[in-house]
């Protein structure tokens with residue numbers, strides 16, 4: 651079954667809807683410049699209401715060990731998503747120190763960017779292929795930008811992976827068909843305005859994937 655991750659959860663309502671809709675993973679953003687950012691304490695309170703539901707993913711951008719430690723102490727995360735310029739050795743160090751599976755996000759713009767998959771495939775537990783952020787962007791993801799999905803077909807990806815970037819309820823079925831992705835991740839495409847999750851769009855997105 652295609653894995654579905656709803657990222658940028660910051661309210662109990664969005665978390666409840668994502669869980670009821672059947673999302674496999676939910677993401678909490680620990681990157682203060684993001685309109686979806688939550689504090690470790692907020693994520694901890696949200697997580698506490700979630701029993702046996704979707705796996706909880708913490709999204710970080712070039713985090714320090716101190717931030718990871720403080721966050722994991724407050725919020726029981728099942729996986730760490732690294733969405734910055736982390737190197738393979740930094741990914742390995744975080745895995746070793748924090749004992750959680752790590753999903754490394756890679757920005758894809760052209761076929762040449764697929765080379766990074768080989769650099770991380772022996773290290774990261776999961777990969778996430780996202781559109782490369784535009785130069786003027788204030789964050790490295792969550793910009794509602796898609797990349798050419800057909801590029802993913804050119805890569806051999808030997809670990810579980812998610813497709814991300816500009817996905818919506820209207821385009822996710824085509825994105826999966828074209829890319830061959832075993833899972834998808836969405837943030838902007840299930841929002842009514844930047845940072846505000848929309849219950850109807852979350853349900854529509856999960857339904858669009860499950861209908862395939």
Ligand SMILES: O=C(O)c1ccccc1N[C@@H]1O[C@H](COP(=O)(O)O)[C@@H](O)[C@H]1O
Pocket residue numbers: 657658677679681684685686709711733778780789790791792793794795814815816817835836837838839
């Ligand atoms: O969502 C954010 O604000 C964010 C901030 C910093 C790094 C990544 C972020 N989001 C991730 O970006 C992709 C694509 O998101 P979108 O659907 O195009 O909005 C996804 O993995 C988000 O988790």
